[in-house]
Amino acid sequence: MMDAADWAVVRRSTMFRTTDEAKLRDIIGDRSPRTHPRGQVLFLQGDHIDGLHLVVSGYVKLFRQTEDGADAIVGIHGPGQSFGETAALLATPAHATAETISEARILTIDAERLRTRLGADPDLAFAMLASASMHLRSMVDELERLKGLPGPRRVAGFLCDLAGLDEGSAAFDLPYEKSLIAGRLGMTPESFSRALAKLRDRGVTIDREHVRISRVENLRDFFEGEAA
Amino acid sequence: MMDAADWAVVRRSTMFRTTDEAKLRDIIGDRSPRTHPRGQVLFLQGDHIDGLHLVVSGYVKLFRQTEDGADAIVGIHGPGQSFGETAALLATPAHATAETISEARILTIDAERLRTRLGADPDLAFAMLASASMHLRSMVDELERLKGLPGPRRVAGFLCDLAGLDEGSAAFDLPYEKSLIAGRLGMTPESFSRALAKLRDRGVTIDREHVRISRVENLRDFFEGEAA
DNA sequence: CGACTACTTGAACAAAATCAAATGGGGTGG
DNA sequence: CCACCCCATTTGATTTTGTTCAAGTAGTCG
Numbered sequence: 263m264m265d266a267a268d269w270a271v272v273r274r275s276t277m278f279r280t281t282d283e284a285k286l287r288d289i290i291g292d293r294s295p296r297t298h299p300r301g302q303v304l305f306l307q308g309d310h311i312d313g314l315h316l317v318v319s320g321y322v323k324l325f326r327q328t329e330d331g332a333d334a335i336v337g338i339h340g341p342g343q344s345f346g347e348t349a350a351l352l353a354t355p356a357h358a359t360a361e362t363i364s365e366a367r368i369l370t371i372d373a374e375r376l377r378t379r380l381g382a383d384p385d386l387a388f389a390m391l392a393s394a395s396m397h398l399r400s401m402v403d404e405l406e407r408l409k410g411l412p413g414p415r416r417v418a419g420f421l422c423d424l425a426g427l428d429e430g431s432a433a434f435d436l437p438y439e440k441s442l443i444a445g446r447l448g449m450t451p452e453s454f455s456r457a458l459a460k461l462r463d464r465g466v467t468i469d470r471e472h473v474r475i476s477r478v479e480n481l482r483d484f485f486e487g488e489a490a
Numbered sequence: 491m492m493d494a495a496d497w498a499v500v501r502r503s504t505m506f507r508t509t510d511e512a513k514l515r516d517i518i519g520d521r522s523p524r525t526h527p528r529g530q531v532l533f534l535q536g537d538h539i540d541g542l543h544l545v546v547s548g549y550v551k552l553f554r555q556t557e558d559g560a561d562a563i564v565g566i567h568g569p570g571q572s573f574g575e576t577a578a579l580l581a582t583p584a585h586a587t588a589e590t591i592s593e594a595r596i597l598t599i600d601a602e603r604l605r606t607r608l609g610a611d612p613d614l615a616f617a618m619l620a621s622a623s624m625h626l627r628s629m630v631d632e633l634e635r636l637k638g639l640p641g642p643r644r645v646a647g648f649l650c651d652l653a654g655l656d657e658g659s660a661a662f663d664l665p666y667e668k669s670l671i672a673g674r675l676g677m678t679p680e681s682f683s684r685a686l687a688k689l690r691d692r693g694v695t696i697d698r699e700h701v702r703i704s705r706v707e708n709l710r711d712f713f714e715g716e717a718a
Numbered sequence: 719c720g721a722c723t724a725c726t727t728g729a730a731c732a733a734a735a736t737c738a739a740a741t742g743g744g745g746t747g748g
Numbered sequence: 749c750c751a752c753c754c755c756a757t758t759t760g761a762t763t764t765t766g767t768t769c770a771a772g773t774a775g776t777c778g
Contacts, residue, residue, distance in 0.1 A: 326634055328715055334638040336630050348623035357627055380616055387615030388608060394622040395576035399585055401629045406554055406562045408636055409676040412733070440757070448637035453734055455758055470743085470757095487556060640765070668725070681766055683726055698725095698775085719778105726773070735764070741757080748751085 320366025548594025646713035
């Protein structure tokens with residue numbers, strides 16, 4: 263079932279943060295999050311998807327397999343984020359494969375039901391539109407980073423986002439494996455490792471998955487393009 | 491004013507292709523496309539935007555200026571495509587600068603009016619949601635290409651898209667300057683030029699802006715990862 | 719005709735990928 | 749409990765790819 267913590271995540275999710283509680287309960291119906299072990303494939307590229315997937319806890323990676331075997335990570339979604347919106351809403355085949363990269367609890371919202379509510383409720387549609395727009399915007403940002411910035415800067419940006427602070431020191435754990443982070447940032451694990459090494463003399467300490475940043479503002483300056 | 495050809499473009503636009511004619515006329519109101527000379531800045535990153543911009547003819551580039559002076563091209567929009575949706579709908583500042591890269595006719599749809607119609611009309615909201623989703627999807631594709639593929643392959647993909655065919659031979663003109671295409675594909679003009687040269691022995695002929703592809707399926711195979 | 723611009727080409731250089739090997743936990747079975 | 753293995757990560761050496769800087773070519777427009 264869905265406990266208070268779960269419910270809080272759903273309420274504050276990107277997709278539904280502006281949706282009022284009664285409506286949200288109605289949309290969800292009697293569904294509750296389902297727990298998946300790490301490494302479980304939720305759907306395959308090309309599958310028909312029955313609903314919108316909302317991550318309640320854990321992480322899911324979305325990737326596309328290219329002809330030559332390598333897979334390109336298209337996104338990694340954590341608590342409060344959703345995926346499969348397009349496929350569910352438009353009833354088109356999934357355009358990436360989804361696989362859990364940690365134990366994860368996923369709430370699946372029935373596509374048919376969502377479509378009905380959407381048709382009846384302009385506010386909801388508007389909220390989702392806003393959410394999609396923000397998603398689009400973040401995608402554009404990522405595109406820009408990927409194009410313009412050298413590896414270490416991208417890593418710096420990623421760490422700053424994780425820190426969630428603008429200044430001072432921060433300590434946190436990496437949310438998932440380094441090789442996956444590397445893939446998400448569009449580089450190889452080796453390059454990622456070297457990039458981290460380069461950030462060491464900018465006040466970033468890495469021990470296993472534990473990260474400490476002495477002065478976030480320093481790192482952000484570097485990310486945004488200060489001189490060495 | 492808006493002639494039949496203009497109207498056809500708007501009707502088939504990504505955003506409004508599923509909207510019925512009466513509603514569309516109502517949304518547009520008495521506005522008509524405005525002609526802009528090449529190189530005109532439509533709005534600046536950070537500006538407040540009064541409406542959604544729909545390209546009727548010509549091309550517009552969207553780019554962001556990075557701290558270090560260089561500008562990253564975030565998208566190039568041609569006939570039937572729209573931009574500024576997010577900023578207009580959510581009344582947030584524009585997050586990129588828009589500049590025409592050819593003479594262009596742009597239809598601006600009043601944001602306030604759009605919001606009202608959207609609230610009153612679930613079908614319209616749904617259509618826009620679908621459009622946003624597709625946009626998102628194309629963004630993801632682009633992200634994937636950019637991450638995974640070496641230059642020449644990206645160029646091959648771009649050319650295949652332009653060809654609009656799956657097989658046989660194709661001949662067309664590049665829609666805008668090569669240096670801009672290069673920027674869009676995340677590379678320098680020099681690299682783009684060299685990439686084109688490499689595609690020559692795969693049946694691609696370039697003369698000025700005229701392109702001829704002898705066998706599109708060959709090129710697509712290469713793009714998708716065949717051996718040399 | 720001449721200057722401008724876009725594009726191409728070349729050479730040196732920098733960044734990142736690849737290949738290969740070493741390190742170091744964490745977990746398993748004895 | 750300990751030895752051992754497995755796997756993620758790091759590190760090193762090498763090669764590929766793409767950028768930068770510089771020069772040359774060609775088409776265009778005044």
